[in-house]
Amino acid sequence: MNRVALFIPLVLFAALSLVLLLGLDKDPQELPSALVGESFPAFVLPSLDDEQQMLSPDDFAGQVVLVNVWATWCFACRIEHPMLNQLADQGVAIVGLNYKDKRAEAKAWLYQRGNPYIMNIFDQQGTLGLDLGVYGAPETYLVDKNGVIRYRRVGVVDDRVWNDELKALYEQLMGAVQ
Protein backbone atom coordinates (compact mmCIF):
# COMPACT_ATOMS: atom_id res chain seq x y z
CA MET A 1 0.00 0.00 0.00
CA ASN A 2 2.71 2.51 0.98
CA ARG A 3 4.69 2.40 -2.20
CA VAL A 4 1.58 2.57 -4.38
CA ALA A 5 0.14 5.42 -2.33
CA LEU A 6 3.22 7.50 -3.10
CA PHE A 7 2.22 7.54 -6.74
CA ILE A 8 -1.31 8.83 -6.17
CA PRO A 9 -0.33 12.52 -6.43
CA LEU A 10 1.60 11.84 -9.61
CA VAL A 11 -1.32 10.01 -11.15
CA LEU A 12 -3.70 12.81 -10.16
CA PHE A 13 -1.33 15.37 -11.64
CA ALA A 14 -1.06 13.41 -14.88
CA ALA A 15 -4.84 13.09 -15.10
CA LEU A 16 -5.34 16.81 -14.51
CA SER A 17 -2.68 17.65 -17.08
CA LEU A 18 -4.40 15.45 -19.62
CA VAL A 19 -7.79 17.09 -19.03
CA LEU A 20 -6.28 20.55 -19.33
CA LEU A 21 -4.32 19.56 -22.41
CA LEU A 22 -7.47 18.35 -24.15
CA GLY A 23 -9.14 21.61 -23.15
CA LEU A 24 -6.53 23.59 -25.11
CA ASP A 25 -7.98 22.38 -28.38
CA LYS A 26 -11.47 23.57 -27.60
CA ASP A 27 -12.70 26.89 -28.89
CA PRO A 28 -14.33 28.71 -25.99
CA GLN A 29 -15.98 31.16 -28.41
CA GLU A 30 -18.06 28.41 -29.91
CA LEU A 31 -21.46 27.84 -28.35
CA PRO A 32 -23.21 24.50 -28.54
CA SER A 33 -25.89 24.76 -31.18
CA ALA A 34 -29.38 24.88 -29.77
CA LEU A 35 -31.12 24.98 -33.14
CA VAL A 36 -29.54 22.14 -35.08
CA GLY A 37 -32.32 19.65 -35.72
CA GLU A 38 -35.02 22.27 -35.12
CA SER A 39 -37.24 23.98 -37.66
CA PHE A 40 -36.14 27.32 -38.99
CA PRO A 41 -37.97 29.88 -36.84
CA ALA A 42 -41.05 31.53 -38.27
CA PHE A 43 -40.71 35.15 -39.32
CA VAL A 44 -42.27 37.82 -41.48
CA LEU A 45 -39.75 40.48 -42.42
CA PRO A 46 -39.27 42.85 -45.33
CA SER A 47 -36.93 42.16 -48.18
CA LEU A 48 -33.75 44.18 -48.39
CA ASP A 49 -34.39 45.13 -52.01
CA ASP A 50 -37.99 46.17 -51.57
CA GLU A 51 -39.44 47.22 -48.24
CA GLN A 52 -42.95 46.51 -49.48
CA GLN A 53 -42.19 42.88 -50.13
CA MET A 54 -42.53 40.67 -47.05
CA LEU A 55 -40.52 37.48 -46.77
CA SER A 56 -41.24 34.37 -44.69
CA PRO A 57 -39.80 30.84 -44.49
CA ASP A 58 -42.31 29.84 -47.20
CA ASP A 59 -40.19 31.76 -49.69
CA PHE A 60 -37.43 29.18 -49.52
CA ALA A 61 -39.45 26.17 -48.44
CA GLY A 62 -38.80 22.94 -50.30
CA GLN A 63 -35.20 23.71 -51.22
CA VAL A 64 -31.86 23.21 -49.54
CA VAL A 65 -30.47 26.65 -48.72
CA LEU A 66 -27.65 28.24 -46.85
CA VAL A 67 -28.87 31.06 -44.67
CA ASN A 68 -26.05 33.54 -44.22
CA VAL A 69 -26.19 36.21 -41.51
CA TRP A 70 -24.27 39.28 -42.62
CA ALA A 71 -23.98 43.01 -42.13
CA THR A 72 -21.93 45.85 -43.54
CA TRP A 73 -20.49 46.58 -40.08
CA CYS A 74 -19.18 43.04 -39.87
CA PHE A 75 -15.54 42.92 -40.86
CA ALA A 76 -15.30 39.16 -41.26
CA CYS A 77 -18.23 39.30 -43.72
CA ARG A 78 -15.89 41.13 -46.12
CA ILE A 79 -13.53 38.19 -46.00
CA GLU A 80 -16.35 35.72 -46.43
CA HIS A 81 -18.10 37.47 -49.33
CA PRO A 82 -15.94 36.18 -52.23
CA MET A 83 -16.51 32.62 -51.00
CA LEU A 84 -20.27 33.17 -51.04
CA ASN A 85 -20.04 34.53 -54.59
CA GLN A 86 -18.11 31.45 -55.58
CA LEU A 87 -20.68 29.12 -53.98
CA ALA A 88 -23.52 30.98 -55.69
CA ASP A 89 -21.74 30.48 -59.02
CA GLN A 90 -21.67 26.75 -58.27
CA GLY A 91 -25.43 26.85 -57.91
CA VAL A 92 -25.76 26.88 -54.11
CA ALA A 93 -28.89 28.74 -53.04
CA ILE A 94 -27.96 31.29 -50.37
CA VAL A 95 -30.52 33.30 -48.45
CA GLY A 96 -29.08 36.45 -46.91
CA LEU A 97 -30.11 37.63 -43.49
CA ASN A 98 -29.04 41.24 -43.32
CA TYR A 99 -28.68 41.66 -39.58
CA LYS A 100 -29.11 44.99 -37.78
CA ASP A 101 -27.89 46.96 -40.72
CA LYS A 102 -28.74 50.09 -42.70
CA ARG A 103 -30.67 49.43 -45.89
CA ALA A 104 -28.79 51.87 -48.13
CA GLU A 105 -25.37 50.69 -46.98
CA ALA A 106 -26.33 47.04 -47.38
CA LYS A 107 -27.59 47.65 -50.92
CA ALA A 108 -24.39 49.51 -51.81
CA TRP A 109 -22.35 46.61 -50.43
CA LEU A 110 -24.13 44.12 -52.71
CA TYR A 111 -23.75 46.44 -55.66
CA GLN A 112 -19.99 46.76 -55.10
CA ARG A 113 -19.14 43.21 -54.13
CA GLY A 114 -21.69 41.23 -56.09
CA ASN A 115 -24.88 39.63 -54.85
CA PRO A 116 -24.64 35.90 -54.11
CA TYR A 117 -28.08 35.80 -52.45
CA ILE A 118 -31.32 34.52 -53.97
CA MET A 119 -33.11 36.82 -51.53
CA ASN A 120 -32.20 39.01 -48.60
CA ILE A 121 -34.16 39.28 -45.38
CA PHE A 122 -33.85 42.72 -43.85
CA ASP A 123 -33.76 42.20 -40.07
CA GLN A 124 -33.15 45.68 -38.78
CA GLN A 125 -34.22 45.01 -35.19
CA GLY A 126 -32.47 41.67 -34.99
CA THR A 127 -35.68 39.81 -34.10
CA LEU A 128 -35.02 36.86 -36.40
CA GLY A 129 -31.40 36.99 -35.29
CA LEU A 130 -32.57 36.57 -31.72
CA ASP A 131 -34.83 33.65 -32.64
CA LEU A 132 -31.87 32.01 -34.36
CA GLY A 133 -29.58 32.65 -31.41
CA VAL A 134 -27.24 34.79 -33.52
CA TYR A 135 -24.48 36.28 -31.41
CA GLY A 136 -22.15 37.54 -34.05
CA ALA A 137 -21.95 37.85 -37.78
CA PRO A 138 -21.17 36.07 -39.99
CA GLU A 139 -23.13 32.97 -39.20
CA THR A 140 -24.29 30.36 -41.66
CA TYR A 141 -27.07 27.81 -41.37
CA LEU A 142 -27.80 24.91 -43.67
CA VAL A 143 -31.54 24.36 -43.97
CA ASP A 144 -32.93 21.23 -45.58
CA LYS A 145 -35.98 20.94 -47.83
CA ASN A 146 -38.25 20.41 -44.83
CA GLY A 147 -37.10 23.65 -43.31
CA VAL A 148 -35.03 21.94 -40.62
CA ILE A 149 -31.68 23.46 -39.63
CA ARG A 150 -29.03 20.81 -40.19
CA TYR A 151 -25.81 22.68 -39.56
CA ARG A 152 -24.66 25.91 -38.05
CA ARG A 153 -21.39 27.70 -38.49
CA VAL A 154 -20.47 30.72 -36.39
CA GLY A 155 -17.73 32.59 -38.20
CA VAL A 156 -16.48 32.71 -41.74
CA VAL A 157 -17.28 29.93 -44.19
CA ASP A 158 -14.10 29.51 -46.19
CA ASP A 159 -12.73 26.79 -48.47
CA ARG A 160 -11.70 24.64 -45.56
CA VAL A 161 -15.04 24.85 -43.74
CA TRP A 162 -16.97 24.23 -46.94
CA ASN A 163 -14.90 21.25 -48.03
CA ASP A 164 -14.44 19.68 -44.59
CA GLU A 165 -17.77 20.30 -42.94
CA LEU A 166 -20.46 21.60 -45.24
CA LYS A 167 -20.06 20.21 -48.73
CA ALA A 168 -20.75 16.56 -47.98
CA LEU A 169 -23.82 17.37 -45.91
CA TYR A 170 -25.07 19.79 -48.54
CA GLU A 171 -24.69 17.24 -51.32
CA GLN A 172 -26.33 14.58 -49.20
CA LEU A 173 -29.34 16.84 -48.60
CA MET A 174 -29.48 17.78 -52.28
CA GLY A 175 -29.42 14.10 -53.17
CA ALA A 176 -32.33 13.46 -50.83
CA VAL A 177 -34.43 15.92 -52.84
CA GLN A 178 -33.97 14.20 -56.16
Next chain:
Amino acid sequence: MKHLLTLVLALLFSADLMASAEVVEFSDESLRARYQQLIQELRCPKCQNQSLADSNSPISQDLRAQVQQLLEEGMTDKEIKEYLKARYSEFILYRPEVNQNTWLLWAAPILFVICGLWVIYYLYFRRVTAASGHELAPHIEVAPPAQSTPELSPADQQRLQQLLKRNNQ
Protein backbone atom coordinates in the same frame (compact mmCIF):
# COMPACT_ATOMS: atom_id res chain seq x y z
CA MET B 1 -5.21 48.55 6.99
CA LYS B 2 -8.62 50.13 7.09
CA HIS B 3 -7.92 51.93 3.84
CA LEU B 4 -6.81 48.72 2.23
CA LEU B 5 -10.02 47.03 3.30
CA THR B 6 -12.08 49.87 1.89
CA LEU B 7 -10.16 49.62 -1.38
CA VAL B 8 -10.67 45.88 -1.61
CA LEU B 9 -14.38 46.25 -0.91
CA ALA B 10 -14.65 49.03 -3.47
CA LEU B 11 -12.97 46.83 -6.09
CA LEU B 12 -15.17 43.90 -5.22
CA PHE B 13 -18.39 45.76 -5.72
CA SER B 14 -17.39 48.09 -8.55
CA ALA B 15 -18.51 45.65 -11.27
CA ASP B 16 -21.96 45.42 -9.74
CA LEU B 17 -22.27 49.15 -9.53
CA MET B 18 -21.22 49.68 -13.13
CA ALA B 19 -23.63 47.04 -14.35
CA SER B 20 -26.52 48.27 -16.44
CA ALA B 21 -26.43 51.95 -15.70
CA GLU B 22 -29.10 52.38 -18.34
CA VAL B 23 -32.57 53.42 -17.25
CA VAL B 24 -35.13 50.66 -17.58
CA GLU B 25 -38.80 51.49 -17.23
CA PHE B 26 -41.27 48.93 -15.99
CA SER B 27 -45.04 49.11 -15.93
CA ASP B 28 -44.91 47.30 -12.62
CA GLU B 29 -42.02 48.00 -10.26
CA SER B 30 -42.11 44.47 -8.88
CA LEU B 31 -40.64 43.30 -12.20
CA ARG B 32 -37.47 45.25 -11.59
CA ALA B 33 -36.08 42.92 -8.94
CA ARG B 34 -36.76 39.90 -11.14
CA TYR B 35 -35.16 41.70 -14.08
CA GLN B 36 -32.01 42.42 -12.10
CA GLN B 37 -31.87 38.86 -10.86
CA LEU B 38 -32.33 37.44 -14.37
CA ILE B 39 -29.76 39.58 -16.14
CA GLN B 40 -27.20 38.64 -13.49
CA GLU B 41 -27.89 34.95 -13.97
CA LEU B 42 -27.86 35.06 -17.76
CA ARG B 43 -24.60 35.05 -19.61
CA CYS B 44 -23.67 37.23 -22.52
CA PRO B 45 -23.27 34.84 -25.48
CA LYS B 46 -20.57 36.90 -27.15
CA CYS B 47 -18.49 37.46 -24.04
CA GLN B 48 -16.57 34.72 -22.36
CA ASN B 49 -17.38 35.47 -18.78
CA GLN B 50 -19.78 38.32 -18.27
CA SER B 51 -23.42 38.35 -17.38
CA LEU B 52 -25.95 40.31 -19.38
CA ALA B 53 -25.87 42.82 -16.55
CA ASP B 54 -22.11 43.28 -16.76
CA SER B 55 -21.74 43.42 -20.49
CA ASN B 56 -22.39 46.41 -22.67
CA SER B 57 -22.02 44.56 -25.96
CA PRO B 58 -24.81 45.08 -28.52
CA ILE B 59 -26.02 41.50 -28.12
CA SER B 60 -26.33 41.98 -24.36
CA GLN B 61 -28.26 45.19 -24.84
CA ASP B 62 -30.64 43.36 -27.17
CA LEU B 63 -31.04 40.46 -24.79
CA ARG B 64 -31.66 42.76 -21.82
CA ALA B 65 -34.36 44.49 -23.83
CA GLN B 66 -35.79 41.09 -24.72
CA VAL B 67 -35.79 39.95 -21.09
CA GLN B 68 -37.57 43.15 -20.13
CA GLN B 69 -40.16 42.64 -22.84
CA LEU B 70 -40.76 39.03 -21.89
CA LEU B 71 -41.20 40.08 -18.25
CA GLU B 72 -43.77 42.64 -19.34
CA GLU B 73 -45.55 39.93 -21.31
CA GLY B 74 -45.96 38.05 -18.05
CA MET B 75 -43.56 35.18 -18.57
CA THR B 76 -42.17 33.49 -15.49
CA ASP B 77 -38.42 33.47 -14.80
CA LYS B 78 -38.30 29.83 -15.76
CA GLU B 79 -40.08 30.44 -19.05
CA ILE B 80 -37.70 33.28 -19.90
CA LYS B 81 -34.70 31.07 -19.25
CA GLU B 82 -36.22 28.32 -21.38
CA TYR B 83 -36.91 30.84 -24.12
CA LEU B 84 -33.29 31.98 -24.22
CA LYS B 85 -31.92 28.47 -23.78
CA ALA B 86 -33.86 27.32 -26.84
CA ARG B 87 -32.04 29.97 -28.87
CA TYR B 88 -28.62 30.35 -27.31
CA SER B 89 -28.17 26.89 -25.76
CA GLU B 90 -27.25 26.18 -22.16
CA PHE B 91 -24.25 28.45 -22.49
CA ILE B 92 -26.51 31.35 -21.59
CA LEU B 93 -27.37 29.97 -18.16
CA TYR B 94 -24.82 30.88 -15.54
CA ARG B 95 -26.46 28.39 -13.25
CA PRO B 96 -26.58 25.28 -15.42
CA GLU B 97 -29.37 22.79 -14.98
CA VAL B 98 -28.63 19.39 -13.54
CA ASN B 99 -28.54 16.95 -16.44
CA GLN B 100 -26.41 14.27 -18.05
CA ASN B 101 -23.62 16.70 -18.90
CA THR B 102 -23.58 18.69 -15.71
CA TRP B 103 -24.24 16.23 -12.89
CA LEU B 104 -20.52 15.82 -12.24
CA LEU B 105 -20.12 19.58 -12.03
CA TRP B 106 -22.91 19.76 -9.48
CA ALA B 107 -21.77 16.72 -7.54
CA ALA B 108 -18.08 17.69 -7.50
CA PRO B 109 -18.21 19.80 -4.30
CA ILE B 110 -19.94 17.00 -2.40
CA LEU B 111 -17.48 14.45 -3.77
CA PHE B 112 -14.54 16.62 -2.73
CA VAL B 113 -15.94 16.97 0.79
CA ILE B 114 -16.43 13.21 1.02
CA CYS B 115 -12.85 12.62 -0.19
CA GLY B 116 -11.56 15.14 2.33
CA LEU B 117 -13.47 13.52 5.18
CA TRP B 118 -12.15 10.14 4.13
CA VAL B 119 -8.55 11.37 4.14
CA ILE B 120 -9.00 12.96 7.58
CA TYR B 121 -10.65 9.82 8.92
CA TYR B 122 -7.98 7.61 7.40
CA LEU B 123 -5.07 9.62 8.83
CA TYR B 124 -6.70 9.93 12.23
CA PHE B 125 -7.68 6.29 12.33
CA ARG B 126 -4.15 5.16 11.46
CA ARG B 127 -2.68 7.40 14.18
CA VAL B 128 -5.02 6.04 16.81
CA THR B 129 -4.42 2.38 16.02
CA ALA B 130 -0.68 3.00 15.88
CA ALA B 131 -0.72 4.73 19.27
CA SER B 132 -2.74 1.94 20.85
CA GLY B 133 -0.18 -0.53 19.55
CA HIS B 134 -2.46 -2.63 17.37
CA GLU B 135 -0.66 -1.71 14.23
CA LEU B 136 2.41 0.26 13.34
CA ALA B 137 1.85 3.52 11.56
CA PRO B 138 3.18 3.36 8.01
CA HIS B 139 5.85 5.99 8.66
CA ILE B 140 7.41 4.17 11.61
CA GLU B 141 9.60 1.58 10.06
CA VAL B 142 11.78 -0.74 12.04
CA ALA B 143 15.09 -1.53 10.46
CA PRO B 144 15.28 -5.17 9.42
CA PRO B 145 17.65 -7.33 11.47
CA ALA B 146 21.20 -7.37 10.11
CA GLN B 147 21.53 -10.36 7.85
CA SER B 148 24.42 -12.71 8.23
CA THR B 149 26.49 -13.35 5.16
CA PRO B 150 25.09 -16.34 3.35
CA GLU B 151 27.33 -19.34 3.30
CA LEU B 152 29.21 -19.96 0.09
CA SER B 153 30.17 -23.32 -1.21
CA PRO B 154 33.96 -23.92 -1.54
CA ALA B 155 33.63 -23.69 -5.32
CA ASP B 156 31.91 -20.33 -5.08
CA GLN B 157 34.54 -19.12 -2.61
CA GLN B 158 37.27 -20.03 -5.00
CA ARG B 159 35.54 -18.22 -7.87
CA LEU B 160 35.02 -15.16 -5.70
CA GLN B 161 38.71 -15.04 -4.81
CA GLN B 162 39.64 -15.31 -8.45
CA LEU B 163 37.35 -12.49 -9.42
CA LEU B 164 38.65 -10.28 -6.63
CA LYS B 165 42.20 -11.01 -7.57
CA ARG B 166 41.57 -10.22 -11.21
CA ASN B 167 39.89 -6.99 -10.24
CA ASN B 168 42.89 -5.92 -8.17
CA GLN B 169 45.35 -6.40 -10.95
